[in-house]
Amino acid sequence: MIEADGHRRDPYIDLVRAAAIVIVVVGHWATTTVVWEGSTVRNVNALSDIAALRPVTWIVQVMPVVFFIGGFANARSLAAHGGSALGYLKARLGRLMMPTVLFLAVWQVLGMLIERILRGSSGLARAAEAAALPLWFLGIYLVAVAMAPMMWRVHRRFGLWAMAVLAVSIGAVDLVSIGLGFGDVGGANYALVWIFAHQAGFLYADGTLQRWGRTGAATWAAAGLAALVTLTVWGGYPVSLVGVPGQVRSNAQPPSLAMLAGVVWLVGLVMLLRPAGMRALEGRAARAFVRTVHPVVLTAYLWHVSALSAGAAAWRAVGMPEPAIGSAGWWALRPVWLIFLAVPFFGLIAVFRWFEVHPGGGVVPGHPLRSAAAGFGVFSIAIGILGYGETGFIPFAPSPGELILMFRFTPLQNVVHLVLGAAAVGGAFASRRPWQAATFGAVAFILIWAVDGWASRLGMDDFTAAAHLVAGSAALLGIAVAALLGLRDRAAVSRSP
Numbered sequence: 259m260i261e262a263d264g265h266r267r268d269p270y271i272d273l274v275r276a277a278a279i280v281i282v283v284v285g286h287w288a289t290t291t292v293v294w295e296g297s298t299v300r301n302v303n304a305l306s307d308i309a310a311l312r313p314v315t316w317i318v319q320v321m322p323v324v325f326f327i328g329g330f331a332n333a334r335s336l337a338a339h340g341g342s343a344l345g346y347l348k349a350r351l352g353r354l355m356m357p358t359v360l361f362l363a364v365w366q367v368l369g370m371l372i373e374r375i376l377r378g379s380s381g382l383a384r385a386a387e388a389a390a391l392p393l394w395f396l397g398i399y400l401v402a403v404a405m406a407p408m409m410w411r412v413h414r415r416f417g418l419w420a421m422a423v424l425a426v427s428i429g430a431v432d433l434v435s436i437g438l439g440f441g442d443v444g445g446a447n448y449a450l451v452w453i454f455a456h457q458a459g460f461l462y463a464d465g466t467l468q469r470w471g472r473t474g475a476a477t478w479a480a481a482g483l484a485a486l487v488t489l490t491v492w493g494g495y496p497v498s499l500v501g502v503p504g505q506v507r508s509n510a511q512p513p514s515l516a517m518l519a520g521v522v523w524l525v526g527l528v529m530l531l532r533p534a535g536m537r538a539l540e541g542r543a544a545r546a547f548v549r550t551v552h553p554v555v556l557t558a559y560l561w562h563v564s565a566l567s568a569g570a571a572a573w574r575a576v577g578m579p580e581p582a583i584g585s586a587g588w589w590a591l592r593p594v595w596l597i598f599l600a601v602p603f604f605g606l607i608a609v610f611r612w613f614e615v616h617p618g619g620g621v622v623p624g625h626p627l628r629s630a631a632a633g634f635g636v637f638s639i640a641i642g643i644l645g646y647g648e649t650g651f652i653p654f655a656p657s658p659g660e661l662i663l664m665f666r667f668t669p670l671q672n673v674v675h676l677v678l679g680a681a682a683v684g685g686a687f688a689s690r691r692p693w694q695a696a697t698f699g700a701v702a703f704i705l706i707w708a709v710d711g712w713a714s715r716l717g718m719d720d721f722t723a724a725a726h727l728v729a730g731s732a733a734l735l736g737i738a739v740a741a742l743l744g745l746r747d748r749a750a751v752s753r754s755p
Contacts, residue, residue: 268330270535271462273544274528275327276551278320283562285318287599288592291583292570299384301566305502307583312498316486319499319510321395322455322521323528328399329459332406343407344628347636348687350403354556355639357614358396361560362646362676365389366669369651385567387650392559397644398448402456404636409453413460424454425518432515436507444512445663451513455521467529475529482523489516554611558603561610565603573598627737631686634733638679645672659717665725668717 289304289311305312332350339345369386402409412420428450435444461467467474489495495516501508509516538544551558573595574580581587645667649660652669659666713723 268334269539269548270532271327271330272548272552273535273539274323275555276548278323278327279551279555279558281318281320283558283603284596286562287566287596290566291580291588292567292573293580294381294574299381301384301388302583303501303503304583305498305500306504309497312496312502315497315499316483316520316523319520320524321452321510322517322524324395325399325402325452325455326459326462326521326525326528328402329406329456330463331459332403332456333410333460333463336407336410341407344632344686346407347404347632351636351683353616354396354400354403357556357560357610358393358643359676360610360613362643365564365651366654366673369669370654373652373654381567381571383652385564385571386652388567389564390646390648390650391563392647393643394647395559397640397642397647398452400636400640400643401449402453404633404640405453406456409457410460413457413464417466418461421454421457424450424457428454428513428518429515435512436514442664444514447512447514447517451517451521454518455525458521458525462529467525470529472530472533475526475532477526478522479526479530482519482521482526485519486516486523489519554607554614557607557610557614561606562603565599565606568602569595569599572602626739628686630733630736630739631682633736635679635682635684635686637729638675638682640679642672642675642679645669645675655715655717657714657717658719659722665722666717666719667722671716671718674716 291302291304293300293302305315332346335349336343336346339349365386372382372386409420428447431443431446431450434440435442435447458467470477490497493515495514496502496505496507496509498505499509499517499520501510507514509520535544539548578594578598579587579591581591645662646669648662649667649669649672655668655670657668659668659671713720713726718726
């Protein structure tokens, strides 16, 4: 397969990406039971009741693999755009944002209808809350995408030393957050762990992992697995690599040293399976699987929880039994449950697959102001998407908002972040004067703090409002510096013979 930019795709990476999304969808469905208790509807994770299943997450928690693949894909895209960070970013955002914005728009409208018109429907309210669960990953991944040009340069200069620094930093964060009890510090590992996995993708992109061969892959897998066993058996870390309600803490929210071990283990496993995967791709079945799944991976990820809610409603409507989780009846009905969910899932895929496009980045003139505008815009968009991952879509404007780490968010605030970010990014890529969009966004961040009443309407507390003051001021400072650099460069060009 050849990409539009003329660079040959890696068929094994495409196979792993397609397999990963299938594991995400089926694994999430298989472990979820929707429980109706009077007027309350809950999604119950079977791992809460069946502790023996938790080690299975060492295989089916594929987010480390997804970030690993992302690192490879982003390195390839950078190369395809001749190292142009803005051209690369335009292409990657185009790939990610069209399906995501459509998903957000559809569900936000549905959420407002549910909140204002169908107030008595607890099932629909729960569906609107659960639908946003996949968005946490996209928000963090968007940060990794934006940082990829810088991190690729770091990788080219320092190689494995950069990953070693990240690993030590992850351990230090766990020591402070878990060992010393400063829990909010653990949020730093949302960035550190997943950027570590993203850096591992660079090792594949530059051929390092391939040169290490099976011995290197086996060493990675063994080291990661040994660390997982040590941390969970003797280190006090939970066994599950996904969040399990009722546990004292999670290895995923925020990611921990155990998740770092999971990254190393799974990257090693992926490389160990590469020869078998390449042999499988010589046959028609594997190639057909990739051709079918690969073009819709983002659509499938975004909508699979929505399909779960729709299938659960159909399950209850036709009077299907609801045996206790872990019972023989529950296990026997799992295949039927998956079939129920597959029907709305494939319907949603059929409707929304057309919005998953792979645009080229085109030529974006390099300029410090454009970089400043794009950086601010991506930051604001990522905050909006991450916010949705926690707030869901209803209620639209509660006061106070949902507490996420140290900050408070609401869907209304998420919309504001997305609009400001889109304006800044659009200015960076399209406008002849990108400073206008970036400045507008930065000033808006400051005004949210400064104008009495705006912050409270957006569900913020004083700390969150002050954070907007800091972010807006930092953005304005960056724009000013970028403007000065641009003037300096222009003057240098005018003086050159």
